[in-house]
Amino acid sequence: MEESGAPVSDRRHASHRVADQLEAAIDAGKYPPDRPLPSYRRIANDYGIAINTAQAAVRLLSARGRVHIKANSGAYVCNEPRAPAPGEELREIQTDVARLRKQLNDVSTGLAEVERRVDEAMNHLTSEDK
Template structure:
């Protein structure tokens, strides 16, 4: 069950990473206002993720109001110069907050695993040192 949670977290983190990379490209002008984003398959290939992960990344940007989706026509960069929708910003912040909480949980699990491995290694080192002392080395 923990494995499924880790897998879900890594997928969320991948979609957040792709969304962050797309956001940076939009802000840098690579995708100006009105420009179409690449199709999901192309985004997936460019970012080394699954198509569903690319779709989730674009959904995150849509939730933030950065892009808009047109049915059967793709996703386009929105003009946000006069946009001030606190509800969209709140939704994006809640999403990011949930993902950061997941990252903290995942890091905690990793720290526990690292600590357990360190303990195992310390016991092994102590045992081998004791054996070496007994053998006169």
């Protein structure tokens, strides 16, 4: 899913775009320090994205030091941006790459199935012509 209003030229993953928009809202004071961000479901609904994409956006904000995530409680805006822990950004990139590889594999598998069906249909058509 894509969030509405995203420029066509912005080819970054939706999680990065939403994280940037949430960070801008934090900077503008919409989400004050020590207060929670909206729930993942609310972020997903507000931005027209999947819940897992909303979770990835919040993880990006955490990696940037803008929020801290409390288990079973949500994400809370940090008083002051903190420096990301060593390797935090790299882990986020590795997670994104793994997700993209899985999506590519799924698309490839689907394409192979479509090609197989087209071949079957073509074989069926040519056998009827004889």
